[in-house]
Amino acid sequence: MKLKRLFAWTLGVLVVGAGAAFAVGWFTSTNSCYTDPPVSPRDPMKAVIRCDYGTAERLEIVNIEKPVPADDEVLVKVRTAAVNPLDWHYLRGTPYLMRLGTGLRRPKEIRMGVDFAGTVMTVGRNVTRFKPGDAVFGGRTGAFAEYVTVKQDRAIALKPANLSFDQAGGVAIAATTALQGLRDGGRLKAGDRVLINGASGGVGTFAVQIARTMDAQVTGVCSTRNVAMVRGLGAQEVVDYKRADYTQGPARFDVILDNVGNRTLAENRRVLVPDGRYVLIGGGGPDDGRWIGPMLKPLGAMVTSWFVDQHLGMVLAELSQQDMNVLRGLMESGAVTPVVDRRYPLREIADAVRYVESGRARGKVVIVME
Structure with a gap:
């Protein structure tokens, strides 16, 4: 009950703060769009x-x-x-x-x-x-x-x-997100069982391959038409979400990299080992809530993490030359395509x-x- 109150209070502060900022900014913000100047570019x-x-x-x-x-x-x-x-x-x-x-x-x-x-x-x-x-x-x-x-x-x-x-x-963005999500957020290591939800998307296709270079046991979740592709990228197991719900199966995972956010936090926690890591990457469509949208779930994950042994959080890619070169090495070797x-x-x-x-x-x- 305390957790629910804390979460509601945190969310309320965010919404009220955003609303106040909009009330002020609506009348004060300005924009100088490129199409305003009459001068044509010289080059x-x-x-x-x-x-x-x-x-x-x-x-x-x-x-x-x-x-x-x-x-x-x-x-x-x-x-x-x-x-x-x-x-x-x-x-x-x-x-x-x-x-x-x-x-x-x-x-x-x-x-x-x-x-x-x-x-x-x-x-x-x-x-x-x-x-x-x-x-x-x-x-x-x-x-x-x-x-x-x-x-x-x-x-x-x-x-x-x-x-x-x-x-x-x-x-740049997709591969860096996959790398940092697995390495930094998920702290993935050799032998770990990792589930990648949304394995056929931009981040997911990189994540499957990068996880294999880290000697993890990879399960990918995708639609029927993408099962063969995800398996070809290196996933040892593939769950067709049109036929099965990974949160209801018997398998347990050390890391879940969630690029979709279509299952509740409680459902994901059920298939995590007691000290597992849940990393939310995506989970927001264009028709999600307009004020908070996909930010609601990572906020809930971070608050819940304070009270459980599992690590629950979100990763936003931070582009750097160091990780560009890490990815370059993986691609030059043929391990990631x-x-x-x-x-x-x-x-x-x-x-x-x-x-x-x-x-x-x-x-x-x-x-x-x-």
Whole structure:
């Protein structure tokens, strides 16, 4: 009973605080969208922007000024980028609580996209890690564009020679999330039994492969049409969620990596060992609660963790060059191979976002610059 009261109090504080911020911010926030200035860019490039929160129809392809690298930056000609669930959350501005950081009435950042792969064109005078002509991959806000600048010590690394630009363009967020979810959140070790819910999605396809490199016993959960693919990625056991409920089976797991969030915390805890680790990655669709949305479940997990031996929490990927290079090594060795579902030209960016938002993507959805 005390736990329920504490949880309700915490949630109430969040909601009231968010509401107060919106009441103030609604009348005070401003937005200077790129389309406002009348001056045409002198050295233009195409980029995807959105001036307001909304659906994929809000996305625009416009000409903006091509960036010039600072002394510690590289200029990358983007060959491919990728759509992530994060993109449509930012596009819609939901759950509303996130707008405390992204902008109340309108988005502070109008550029879209994070994952990219491309070729270094020029480098700043202090850059020593990269040179013109290098094929690279990484993550940086504004990747849905013909060019991006990236600091040489941020989330950028040399592209593995055995990967295509299509494959490398979809690595950064999904693969980093899988790596950090298993290694840091799940503290996965050799011999552990790990269940990956949503094993056929962007994060899931990486997670199955990364878990196998850590010598874990992998069970993947996916739909009927994806069973063979998930097994081919290395899962020893595959649960078809259309035929069975993993939370009702006899198996017990040391780690659950939950990319879907379609089962209650209590149901997941039932199939965890007494000191198991539950790591929530996803669990929010476009029609979830608009104020709190998928944030309700991780909040409940963290509060519950205070009172039980099981570790329950959430992981949000933190992109870094160190982990880009870890992933590069795994992909160069052939142990991890990105799965690309569909590729869209830049002009069809809205269709690509809608497809990812539908939840039907198998692996990654890539945007090809024209």
